[in-house]
Amino acid sequence: MAKLAKRTFDAVVVGAGGAGLRAALQLSEAGLKTAVLSKVFPTRSHTVAAQGGVSASLGNSEPDHWHWHMYDTVKGSDWLGDQDAIEFMCRAAPQAVIELEHFGMPFDRNDDGTIYQRPFGGHMSNFGEKPVRRACAAADRTGHAMLHALYQRNVRANTQFFVEWMALDMIRDAEGKVLGVIAMEMETAEIVIFQAKATLFATGGAGRIYYSSTNAFINTGDGLGMAARAGIPLEDMEFWQFHPTGVAGAGVLITEGVRGEGGILRNASGERFMERYAPVAKDLASRDVVSRAMVTEINEGRGCGAGKDHVLLDITHLDPEVIKHRLPGIREISIKFAGVDPIKAPIPVVPTCHYQMGGIPTNYHGEVVVPDGAGNHVVVPGFYAAGEVACASVHGANRLGTNSLLDLLVFGKSAGDSLIKYVKGEVRSMPEIPQSEIDRTLARVDRLNNQTNGVEVNDARLAMQRTMQAHCGVFRFKDMLKQGVEKILEVEKMVQKTQIKDKSKVFNTARIEALELDNLIEVAKATMISAEARTESRGAHVRDDAPDTPATPNGRDDANWLKHTLWHREGNKLEYKPVNLTPLTVETIELKARSY
Numbered sequence: 001m002a003k004l005a006k007r008t009f010d011a012v013v014v015g016a017g018g019a020g021l022r023a024a025l026q027l028s029e030a031g032l033k034t035a036v037l038s039k040v041f042p043t044r045s046h047t048v049a050a051q052g053g054v055s056a057s058l059g060n061s062e063p064d065h066w067h068w069h070m071y072d073t074v075k076g077s078d079w080l081g082d083q084d085a086i087e088f089m090c091r092a093a094p095q096a097v098i099e100l101e102h103f104g105m106p107f108d109r110n111d112d113g114t115i116y117q118r119p120f121g122g123h124m125s126n127f128g129e130k131p132v133r134r135a136c137a138a139a140d141r142t143g144h145a146m147l148h149a150l151y152q153r154n155v156r157a158n159t160q161f162f163v164e165w166m167a168l169d170m171i172r173d174a175e176g177k178v179l180g181v182i183a184m185e186m187e188t189a190e191i192v193i194f195q196a197k198a199t200l201f202a203t204g205g206a207g208r209i210y211y212s213s214t215n216a217f218i219n220t221g222d223g224l225g226m227a228a229r230a231g232i233p234l235e236d237m238e239f240w241q242f243h244p245t246g247v248a249g250a251g252v253l254i255t256e257g258v259r260g261e262g263g264i265l266r267n268a269s270g271e272r273f274m275e276r277y278a279p280v281a282k283d284l285a286s287r288d289v290v291s292r293a294m295v296t297e298i299n300e301g302r303g304c305g306a307g308k309d310h311v312l313l314d315i316t317h318l319d320p321e322v323i324k325h326r327l328p329g330i331r332e333i334s335i336k337f338a339g340v341d342p343i344k345a346p347i348p349v350v351p352t353c354h355y356q357m358g359g360i361p362t363n364y365h366g367e368v369v370v371p372d373g374a375g376n377h378v379v380v381p382g383f384y385a386a387g388e389v390a391c392a393s394v395h396g397a398n399r400l401g402t403n404s405l406l407d408l409l410v411f412g413k414s415a416g417d418s419l420i421k422y423v424k425g426e427v428r429s430m431p432e433i434p435q436s437e438i439d440r441t442l443a444r445v446d447r448l449n450n451q452t453n454g455v456e457v458n459d460a461r462l463a464m465q466r467t468m469q470a471h472c473g474v475f476r477f478k479d480m481l482k483q484g485v486e487k488i489l490e491v492e493k494m495v496q497k498t499q500i501k502d503k504s505k506v507f508n509t510a511r512i513e514a515l516e517l518d519n520l521i522e523v524a525k526a527t528m529i530s531a532e533a534r535t536e537s538r539g540a541h542v543r544d545d546a547p548d549t550p551a552t553p554n555g556r557d558d559a560n561w562l563k564h565t566l567w568h569r570e571g572n573k574l575e576y577k578p579v580n581l582t583p584l585t586v587e588t589i590e591l592k593a594r595s596y
């Protein structure tokens with residue numbers, strides 16, 4: 001029987017992005033002995049790449065109200081978001097941002113000293129009237145500034161960091177309670193148990209299941225893979241956001257803040273085509289709407305360049321000083337990745353995979369909730385999730401820009417608060433770790449160490465990414481989805497036979513990539529299988545076979561599909577749970593067709 005070294009904590013947080021750091025801060029400040037594990041140095045987490053801003057109805061430049069923000073978020077979600085969680089988040093936003101300001105976040109300023117806010121897609125005043133300035137920004141490096149502010153606060157609060165440690169699996173006891181994680185030190189390949197009274201997952205997104213993605217290479221859905229292997233279902237995984245403006249060919253993100261500052265999308269004839277698709281919000285319609293309009297322009301032959309395969313994002317009409325001051329990072333990206341100085345020429349862009357709306361099912365307290373088999377949804381003791389890995393669900397079928405950074409702050413904090421309460425009530429000593437849990441993880445690592453004549457990790461990953469891109473992209477087709485399910489199950493067989501030629505221990509990135517692929521494939525299966533089953537169009541999930549009728553506007557079928565998907569790894573089983581349409585204090589935002 002293999003034994004592993006063990007460390008014990010009150011709380012283990014996996015992930016040091018915005019959500020993990022906000023949660024850890026709450027825990028450490030409450031006096032909990034807290035470990036934070038991260039594959040990379042905390043300030044290199046993907047949150048650092050967030051450009052455009054964090055939303056809050058501060059109303060610094062013009063009137064705004066949390067209720068309008070809530071309305072926009074429900075509408076943006078295509079009514080799949082839970083209205084209790086959305087009210088909770090939008091009400092908490094102004095305070096969360098002011099708190100961040102007090103943590104030392106260097107926001108841009110208005111002349112009167114208040115935080116600078118820019119317009120962003122789908123954020124409107126007065127229940128959908130016209131675009132409003134709600135995105136609080138630090139130039140086009142908002143996530144960078146936020147992550148550094150949160151990291152510094154954690155250092156001050158004595159949070160204990162385990163940098164370049166990769167969690168491999170979560171540990172559950174026979175009753176399903178979560179006891180911590182098994183993790184590998186990347187430098188030495190040593191495997192250690194991190195036992196804790198409570199465990200919080202903040203492992204971020206999994207955009208790397210797609211071939212073209214704005215996501216960092218580390219965004220491999222590890223939290224989702226670990227949860228799925230431990231029997232936790234994944235919620236609403238068919239909903240992936242394609243960001244309208246990835247640099248054509250490179251995938252690197254150009255923030256929506258560029259359109260917030262006045263940027264315009266143009267087709268091959270120079271036409272501002274968004275006027276035809278979204279007469280009011282135009283280029284600032286929500287992301288799913290803009291991405292589909294762009295793909296339609298390209299498919300109908302109005303794309304730009306020799307391959308007619310992209311459109312142009314034009315800011316040449318803006319004052320060069322505005323570009324240099326408000327969008328310096330974008331100018332740099334454009335020059336480096338597209339070879340264009342946006343002061344002089346428009347940037348070539350295409351929709352690129354950006355964000356997962358689904359994730360580990362939680363309530364707005366950050367507690368993980370699962371079906372109990374008898375029709376109820378119950379809390380998993382000792383398990384919490386926040387940030388992009390979690391599905392609270394505030395983003396429903398489509399997230400509004402700048403609502404993710406807000407989600408990290410609000411739900412990082414609320415998950416932290418729930419966890420503190422739980423740990424303070426947990427007086428029993430640390431239980432034994434079931435040997436079967438240890439063996440399960442070691443078997444996976446050993447398989448990889450012993451495999452010869454297997455499949456190259458790169459080949460399996462490419463097969464997965466190409467399948468996802470071709471069969472489950474911006475537009476989805478019945479037959480393609482059906483074939484996609486078959487193909488992805490074939491890819492899964494490849495993943496079970498991956499081999500690494502280099503079996504050495506010290507900083508073996510090949511081993512890390514193989515272990516990451518074990519997680520990516522779980523996410524890919526969850527996505528494809530959930531998408532094939534949902535025979536309507538809603539938010540980012542758009543099928544050509546969903547009819548547009550008065551009862552099903554834009555293909556959205558509320559009579560049959562106003563419900564959350566839950567995918568179980570075991571047998572690829574799907575089940576569904578109702579959307580919560582009842583907010584905490586205000587009235588339900590009633591269903592209607594979505595237009596911008």
Ligand SMILES: Cc1cc2nc3c(=O)[nH]c(=O)nc-3n(C[C@H](O)[C@H](O)[C@H](O)COP(=O)(O)OP(=O)(O)OC[C@H]3O[C@@H](n4cnc5c(N)ncnc54)[C@H](O)[C@@H]3O)c2cc1C
Nearest residue numbers: 015016017018019039047050052167204387388402404405
């Ligand atoms: C290019 C880009 C720009 C964006 N711009 C904006 C924006 O302007 N506004 C906005 O609201 N949203 C934006 N988003 C979305 C938003 O930034 C992300 O959703 C959010 O930052 C995710 O934060 P997180 O804390 O959940 O995870 P991340 O910041 O991704 O952090 C994940 C953490 O988990 C760790 N981790 C993962 N797996 C393991 C493991 N197995 N073991 C140990 N550690 C692990 C990683 O090391 C990392 O520390 C943007 C996203 C991208 C990709």
